[in-house]
Amino acid sequence: MALRVYNTLSGEKETFVPQTPGKVGMYVCGVTVYDYCHIGHARANIVFDIIFRYLKYVGYDVTYVRNYTDIDDKIIRRANQESVDYRVIADRYIKAFDEDMERLGLARPTVEPKATDHIGGIITIIETLMAKGHAYQSEGDVYYAVDTFPEYLKLSGRTMDEMQAGARVEVGEKKNNPMDFALWKSSKPGEPSWDSPWGKGRPGWHIECSAMSMEFLGKTFDFHGGGRDLIFPHHENEIAQSEAANGCQFVRYWLHNGFVNINAEKMSKSLGNFFTIRTVLEKYDPETLRFLILSAHYRSPIDFSDQNLDEAQTGLERMYTCLAAVDDALTAQPSSIDLPAPETLPEAGRELREKVDQAIPRFCEAMDDDFNTALSMGVLFETVRATNRFLAESREFGPLALSLLARVRNLFAEAGTVLGLFNRRPVEWLDGIKSAKAVNMSITPVEIERLIAERAEARTAKNFRRGDEIRDLLLAQGVHLLDSAQGTTWNVK
RNA sequence: GGCGGCGUAGCCAAGUGGUAAGGCAGAGGUCUGCAAAACCUUUAUUCAGCGGUUCAAAUCCGCUCGCCGCCUCCA
The missing domain is CATH 3.40.50.620 (HUPs)
Known part of the structure; x- marks a missing residue:
């Protein structure tokens, strides 16, 4: 293609x-x-x-x-x-x-x-x-004579008449034609200047x-x-x-x-x-801003607002959360060789493999179509969903599953080199977002950790009422608790 | 005034002739002691409106409405 x-x-x-x-x-x-x-x-x-x-x-x-x-x-x-x-x-x-x-x-x-x-x-x-007769000198300035270039305005697809109709025509006595533009401007005393055949001056903009x-x-x-x-x-x-x-x-x-x-x-x-x-x-994180910009086609206008940045951040968080989970699965697996014998992939795995197979070709197809980054990111999101599903439905990962997850990781790294995303380790990026959000909280991470410890004790003692009190208390501060087999972590809403 | 572009669900957004990607938000469900995350299901018979071309149009043509840009320094 x-x-x-x-x-x-x-x-x-x-x-x-x-x-x-x-x-x-x-x-x-x-x-x-x-x-x-x-x-x-x-x-x-x-x-x-x-x-x-x-x-x-x-x-x-x-x-x-x-x-x-x-x-x-x-x-x-x-x-x-x-x-x-x-x-x-x-x-x-x-x-x-x-x-x-x-x-x-x-x-x-x-x-x-x-x-x-x-x-x-x-x-x-x-x-x-x-x-070549395309420029003329006038009182120390040099101007380009647009009349000498018949193809003038071919880029904007307009004619001289169209440009001048209704436009404010500043009368430049120095110019032969109001549309002429400066190639060299003579400098006033004290202004930066360079020597030229037309006296001291500086270049025009173009x-x-x-x-x-x-x-x-x-x-x-x-x-x-x-x-x-x-x-x-x-x-x-x-x-x-x-x-x-x-x-x-x-x-x-x-x-x-x-x-x-x-x-x-x-x-x-x-x-x-x-x-x-x-x-x-x-x-906002630089990648969040980049994500927002990539979410629209480069030729379309894009509206800039906190709401759009927040949504971009949520979207990027989804991607990074998935990658963090993949990294987890990849590193947390026992390296022993006594894993289940050559497994066959469950349905979610076969679906993921299909997505992974297609991801880079589809990504390139999108980019080949006038750099359609919005479409290319859609491809990545589809891969995220398939990955999450596979992760959610698998208890343990055999060699086949691990190599599939490694391919997921690689394809995001590959797409990331083009999009300029995923430059950070997922957990680091997520931590960065978390602490940025935490700055605006009235409760310190130390206090949060203390409450989590207290809640853990309460829960061990089956005192769920106290446990939930603490959860609600933190929730009121915008802190979500995430219980898992490895313990409790927290995040900011 | 001249020229050009845009108008897709609550919001963002892809899709330029073959029957509406993806994300956010929402609803229901699974999981969980409860939550969160994740997953599943669901949310536009319809693409500003009206007409036309076509077997077939969000996609092509015409008109109307609305928004924006360029014509001046500007990414």
């Missing part, structure tokens, strides 16, 4: 054929580093992290480039506000971004270039564009991506990704620059992720309705 991806350029799902067999070049627009990242950034980065991981998983040699935009108006403004060099701001938020992505469990891209390290390449492209992608991936490469909101103008302008300069196709498959919404509205800085990644991670 071949990988099929939705290409924004064609508006259709297409079978992916790499430019060079066995290799993939992929560029994703990173962040402008002037503030902490919010959940929208988390989604974009997680989505492309999964795509990166899956491409590697199916055997491609992937070169993944994700840039930092470290020079920009907003960075300069922020630097002025704090009266520091722009570099201080850029470096601070690059560090913050790296920390956030690390906590979210993102795989490191192959290259993470900074715009300011590629000024030379940027200038070269602008010179080429000027030489040109850096053309320069960096060409540097690391060549003139034509396979995937270019980013949020939907980058389609216009950013990606449209990148196409105009790169294709006009190089005279060949820029990107073969354009991928765009959907937004994170708050109450059905786009989360954004300008609306002020955003949550930073670090704020969310104070309360």
Whole structure:
């Protein structure tokens, strides 16, 4: 089954054929580093992290480039506000971004270039564009003349007329056409600047991506990704620059992720309705956030709320609880060889074996269909149910059963390398969730343990009334007791 | 105003022509001294509404209603 991806350029799902067999070049627009990242950034980065991981998983040699935009108006403004060099701001938020992505469990891209390290390449492209008549100088600035590129707006599928109809047309006296955009901006005194054939200045926003992608991936490469909101103008302008300069196709498959919404509205800085990644991670586990993001298709909008995060956590707990039980069965078994002779699997076992046999193929089939993570997680949940059933119906496990459970464990580990989940030992993850919940309780774990001990004595003495009193008392505090043959443990509701 | 997308159970969500995955929540049951977890059963004759095409539509077409996005920095 071949990988099929939705290409924004064609508006259709297409079978992916790499430019060079066995290799993939992929560029994703990173962040402008002037503030902490919010959940929208988390989604974009997680989505492309999964795509990166899956491409590697199916055997491609992937070169993944994700840039930092470290020079920009907003960075300069922020630097002025704090009266520091722009570099201080850029470096601070690059560090913050790296920390956030690390906590979210993102795989490191192959290259993470900074715009300011590629000024030379940027200038070269602008010179080429000027030489070819696609750009013109105007009062120290250099603009791209969109009229010279007939295919302009092919990505967003609109026409110049449609774009301008009703749109606020800012009259840029410096521009020949209001739709023209800056390739190079002259700098005001005191602003960061680089020398160029057009005087001191800095690059426009779009040109850096053309320069960096060409540097690391060549003139034509396979995937270019980013949020939907980058389609216009950013990606449209990148196409105009790169294709006009190089005279060949820029990107073969354009991928765009959907937004994170708050109450059905786009989360954004300008609306002020955003949550930073670090704020969310104070309360929720990184894998929980990842789970929530993976539970919807990457192109659909996703609503962000505590309720959705809570549900995601419950769902992940279900998976981890199952894996913990599998680990238990796998390690708690006597290693002696005098286990029951070659057993035949009970019905639940045969059903599980069937699920296990199909799990990875079905998982891949889902991922092959434009990275359908929501469907792929459905496959995992079905495996969880079959596993739990088998566990619940088996008293003891023979070699056949144990090898089946080991396969369950392996398939989750395998799917986990693609989804970026199940990185922790199940019991550890569950303990982490438990203690996070316990923070909000009015009772300490020590007290809970003491009450459990008292209850155990009462129960031994068949004093169930006292035992139940203690259970109810703890329940009132949100503590559930779990009795088992091994003793009593507790969990937080 | 122009262009585009979406509307699937109480909630989240997959499904783009063949008769509705999965998760959460709910109900009943098994297990348990009682619970919890787990398991079993159950919860949309129906996919915003109305019409059309087809042997067959949530899936294609048209219209209506509602929500959202882009057209300006934005993941």
